[in-house]
Amino acid sequence: MSEPVLRTFELAKRFGGLTAVDRVSFNLAGSRLHAIIGPNGAGKTTFFNLISGLLSSDSGRTFFHGHEITGLKPHQISRLGIKRTLQIKSVFPQLTVADNLWITGHVAQGEGHGFLNPFRAASRDRGTQEKVERTLEQIGLAALAQRQAGTLAYGDVALLEIGMALISQPRLLLLDEPICGMSPAETARAVGKIRELARTIDIIIIEHDMEVVFEIADDITVMAQGAILASGSPKEIAADERVREAYLGREEDEDYVEEEARA
Amino acid sequence: MISAVAIERVLFAVLAAFMLSVPWTVPALVNSFWVSVIAEILIWSLFAASVNLLFGYVGLLSFGQALYFGFGMYGVAVGISDLGLSFWPAFGLGIAAAMAMALATGIFAVRLTWHYFAIITVVFSLIFYFLALSNKWLTGGDDGINFTLPPTFALGGTTWSLTDPTFQYFFILATVAFCFWLMHRVIGSPLGKAFLAIRDNDVRAALIGLDVYRLRLLAFVMAGFLAGVAGALFAFFGRYASATYMFYHVSGEAVVWAIVGGAGTLFGPLVGTTIFILVREIVSTHWEHHALIVGVVAILVVIFAPKGIVGLWNAWLARLTERGAVPAAIDTKLRTEP
Numbered sequence: 323m324s325e326p327v328l329r330t331f332e333l334a335k336r337f338g339g340l341t342a343v344d345r346v347s348f349n350l351a352g353s354r355l356h357a358i359i360g361p362n363g364a365g366k367t368t369f370f371n372l373i374s375g376l377l378s379s380d381s382g383r384t385f386f387h388g389h390e391i392t393g394l395k396p397h398q399i400s401r402l403g404i405k406r407t408l409q410i411k412s413v414f415p416q417l418t419v420a421d422n423l424w425i426t427g428h429v430a431q432g433e434g435h436g437f438l439n440p441f442r443a444a445s446r447d448r449g450t451q452e453k454v455e456r457t458l459e460q461i462g463l464a465a466l467a468q469r470q471a472g473t474l475a476y477g478d479v480a481l482l483e484i485g486m487a488l489i490s491q492p493r494l495l496l497l498d499e500p501i502c503g504m505s506p507a508e509t510a511r512a513v514g515k516i517r518e519l520a521r522t523i524d525i526i527i528i529e530h531d532m533e534v535v536f537e538i539a540d541d542i543t544v545m546a547q548g549a550i551l552a553s554g555s556p557k558e559i560a561a562d563e564r565v566r567e568a569y570l571g572r573e574e575d576e577d578y579v580e581e582e583a584r585a
Numbered sequence: 586m587i588s589a590v591a592i593e594r595v596l597f598a599v600l601a602a603f604m605l606s607v608p609w610t611v612p613a614l615v616n617s618f619w620v621s622v623i624a625e626i627l628i629w630s631l632f633a634a635s636v637n638l639l640f641g642y643v644g645l646l647s648f649g650q651a652l653y654f655g656f657g658m659y660g661v662a663v664g665i666s667d668l669g670l671s672f673w674p675a676f677g678l679g680i681a682a683a684m685a686m687a688l689a690t691g692i693f694a695v696r697l698t699w700h701y702f703a704i705i706t707v708v709f710s711l712i713f714y715f716l717a718l719s720n721k722w723l724t725g726g727d728d729g730i731n732f733t734l735p736p737t738f739a740l741g742g743t744t745w746s747l748t749d750p751t752f753q754y755f756f757i758l759a760t761v762a763f764c765f766w767l768m769h770r771v772i773g774s775p776l777g778k779a780f781l782a783i784r785d786n787d788v789r790a791a792l793i794g795l796d797v798y799r800l801r802l803l804a805f806v807m808a809g810f811l812a813g814v815a816g817a818l819f820a821f822f823g824r825y826a827s828a829t830y831m832f833y834h835v836s837g838e839a840v841v842w843a844i845v846g847g848a849g850t851l852f853g854p855l856v857g858t859t860i861f862i863l864v865r866e867i868v869s870t871h872w873e874h875h876a877l878i879v880g881v882v883a884i885l886v887v888i889f890a891p892k893g894i895v896g897l898w899n900a901w902l903a904r905l906t907e908r909g910a911v912p913a914a915i916d917t918k919l920r921t922e923p
Contacts (some may be wrong), residue, residue: 373720374792376788376791376792381803395787395796396791396792397791397792397794397795397796397797400793400794402794405792405793406792408788408789408792410870412786412788413786413789414781414782414785414786414788414789414790414793415785415786415787416781416784417778417781417782417785421781424778425775425778425779425781425782425793426793428775428778429779429793429794429795430793430794438768438775438776438778438779438800439775440771440774440775440776440777441770441774442774442775443770443773443774444773444774444775444777444778445773447775459713483708486793490793490794511815584592
């Protein structure tokens with residue numbers, strides 16, 4: 323059997339007395355769009371933070387295509403090809419849309435292992451420039467290329483984030499609620515984009531919109547209270563009794579436990 | 586149709602022509618004292634540029650740049666008076682000392698951001714300020730070190746030295762212009778884009794694969810270079826070095842100059858420094874509380890023009906040229922400045 327794209331072994335993270343991620347062993351076989359769902363505070367975003375290196379795990383190990391990435395720094399993990407978007411939209415607000423894409427694309431092309439030439443004009447990197455133009459067309463933001471990213475409408479920022487994920491040539495893409503806060507039209511556009519991406523890139527997506535999840539996911543993992551509750555095809559998950567309980571049978575009072583514990 | 590680029594080019598040409606003619610026009614118009622004031626403005630604007638590189642382009646507010654300015658000064662003074670070095674090796678020693686110090690302190694400082702970073706830079710500069718005061722055998726303490734200028738170039742029987750005011754002016758102008766040109770190149774390069782990305786959002790920058798810590802350290806050493814060159818020039822200019830220039834008050838002035846002029850713009854520090862030194866030179870002879878003007882201007886700019894005077898100018902220029910302009914075709918050309 324070949325190595326899975328992403329494998330975590332008993333990954334755990336505690337914030338004080340709260341176990342945010344509880345010995346999660348997770349396998350992403352590859353070539354699939356995998357969704358992680360679960361109530362607020364289930365540890366989904368913390369799980370992403372552990373994989374991408376923004377948080378270090380208390381115990382457990384993470385492997386990417388068979389290489390151990392436990393304990394690596396965010397930029398090192400990023401350079402291996404794991405890219406992610408953040409739940410709260412995160413771009414470079416004072417840079418133009420084009421520059422947001424440019425720097426992301428330039429770093430990702432990995433020429434000279436992250437060497438940033440201080441003696442060459444950025445505009446002379448034709449390769450990245452062309453990629454920027456192509457990506458702008460793909461995400462439909464060409465008309466806003468010279469706008470400062472901080473002045474964009476919310477939906478456009480979300481599209482820009484997807485564009486940044488695209489141009490960074492990920493081998494694995496972690497999307498954290500990419501369509502949260504979008505209008506129906508923007509949602510349709512973004513979902514189309516994600517589907518298109520999933521044909522060539524392995525994607526794990528955290529999403530609350532069940533309609534979207536069941537429409538696009540090949541596999542679904544359900545997390546609750548830091549642990550994996552169930553994992554399977556959308557059909558299996560829809561029929562799962564425990565999953566229904568997790569969603570319907572609990573109060574919403576745990577909503578912000580994770581955020582509070584971090585503060 | 587007026588374009589912003591054309592206006593800026595004309596302005597730049599006028600400024601360059603003026604700067605190149607200063608040793609002749611200024612004594613004719615005012616007196617020769619003002620030639621050295623302009624030379625001093627150039628040196629201090631380079632010092633303010635080091636604050637600007639860190640704050641305006643990387644997002645780190647340093648209140649300790651005087652430390653590297655002081656090391657540039659002492660590198661030159663100690664090199665000439667204690668080690669008997671000639672001009673260029675002493676210049677090199679000053680710059681190297683400033684950069685080495687920036688590296689040594691930066692290793693700790695750039696682990697922090699915002700107020701923590703500002704505080705640690707002040708602490709480092711205070712520590713070395715008091716060390717410089719107490720180690721009189723090396724630094725001369727408050728009195729500083731006076732030295733005799735060695736010649737800059739010697740070719741055959743002729744020598745060029747900074748003792749010639751015109752040569753001194755052009756030497757300072759050339760050095761400062763070269764440093765500003767270097768900074769302009771770096772800002773427009775991939776490295777510069779990476780700096781801007783870190784300034785805007787360091788978490789995002791790490792997630793796209795930028796080594797935030799190392800890039801901040803690199804910027805810190807580069808800023809140390811700019812401050813070191815400024816300090817070395819100032820030592821040559823005054824023929825001495827003194828611990829008083831390592832005090833955090835000096836760092837603070839540069840922060841004000843850079844922010845009022847326009848942090849994150851190439852010429853902001855030059856504009857800010859020019860305004861404040863002119864105010865000081867003109868007003869201080871008539872009114873002892875000239876620092877009040879500095880304070881009021883600084884407060885007004887921070888409130889009404891967060892991007893400084895150059896930022897105001899850029900916004901005005903953009904409005905002027907946009908009016909009546911045909912909506913430009915989609916242009917994905919990269920800007921070199923925010």
